[in-house]
Amino acid sequence: MYLARVYITLKPTINDPVGLTIRGGLHDLGFAAVESVRSGKYMEVRLDAGSEQNAESALRGMCEKLLVNPVIEEYRFDLRQED
DSSP states (O other), X not given: OEEEEEEEEEOTTSOOHHXXXXXXXXXXXXXXXXXXXXXXXXXXXXXXXXXXXXXXXXXXXXXXXXXXXXXXXXXXXXXXXXX
């Protein structure tokens, strides 16, 4: 069994209105030192794969076919074997 932690973020050239709203809220709360915020998504996926290579391949397929919009988002993941 493998646990994948998937991090999905907007590409740097894409505007992030959610991040701007969060930054504004932080400023309103007195956290004036915050210069920028980028929002994103975090997912945990557990999968039963025969090997780490199979797990990585399956996870890339999931990201490219469903989890990520490749036009505006990029992704990375950490993969570890669970007991």
